[in-house]
Amino acid sequence: MSQQTKTDYIDDVSIDNSLDSLPSDDEITATVDALTEHGFVVEVVDSTDEALALLTDAIPAGASVMNGHSTTLEEIGFMEYAAEGDHEWETLSDEIWSIDDDEAREDARRESQTADYFLGSVNAISQTGELVAADASGSRIGAYPFAAKNLFLVSGVNKIVSDLQAALDRVENVAYPLENERAQEAYGVESIIAKQLIYRFEGTEGRTTVVLINESLGY
Template sequence: MNQKITTLIHKLESHNMAGYFVNTPEELLLLIKELIPNGSSVGSGDSVTLEDTGVFEYLRNGDYNFYDKFASDLTKEQKRDIYLRNFTADTFISSANAITIDGAIFNIDGNGSRVAPILYGPKQVIIIIGINKITDDLDSAIKRTRQIAAPLDAKRLGKNTPCTSLGHCIDCKHKERICNDFVLITGQFVKDRIKVIILNENVGY
């Protein structure tokens, strides 16, 4: 663990958030097993990071009540019900678009279903990021999210926004725009409610 990661974890702790560092997805899953008790209810945000690291598969097959919103046959109302249940989950697990070296977590969301439970509701929030999402400051966090993460995510979601063809954000006003909610978290009242796990790999958008 290099000095940059050590500094980030110390900054998170100073903001009443916990920081962890793991080297591999296997270590990540072992840590998640420690942090989430068997029998817990678990909600999640949409995340390429969690998919690619095997977290979703682990939750589906584990001894958890996983609010799985990814089944292809779910109706809009069924998905909305899951979004609302996420607020009462024992644990909400997600990734983030960026995190600054001084311990601020930055996200852009389309409808708020990912960022809202991070802000309030679940007893525990676990955020998993790759080292590629660590930025020097807020300006670079916003730039990274708008110019890298958002266009890739819009393309993955099949949106027809300009960024999907241009490959970068032009601050469009398109009806399918996913850059609607800009949320910066700089601290917590409840100590260690938010736990950030840093994976020593480039993963996710």
């Protein structure tokens, strides 16, 4: 199946557009300041190309690399680069999906949460410095709190909202409708907000980097 982006679903569902708009420069600055105060490293870039270059430059040769499903990572070209690009990483996702045995593949997915570098995204970012992400199985967000040695969370600035309550609302009224549409097309089943993470603070210096892209990306 080809990779799907936000534009494949945006016309098929109803979302709260007030929670998916581009913020002002002042709102971006306030968000960066709050995230930094909460222990996150923050990088702001102007384009998907810059975001991809930042990620590929940051991952050293020989590192084990895993990612959770992320429309944003697809949109910036990271998924294609990880699968086909000129790099010397150990791409765990390729190894995992080549395993025929269901139980062995599930075990490998769990082990991959401790990758040297884990990449993903979030569904909302508050100007008060919280990150919010939801998942049906937990495989996407399981590595975020602790397991991965280094974590990169990549997001369009359209996910920035005023506060934590607005971030939770964005999960329900923007991310879920779009993900539900994708899940039905990709897997033939509806999605569910089964497991939700509120990431308030990172205590390990340099572990978690938030890459903010000055575009509307992902959901």
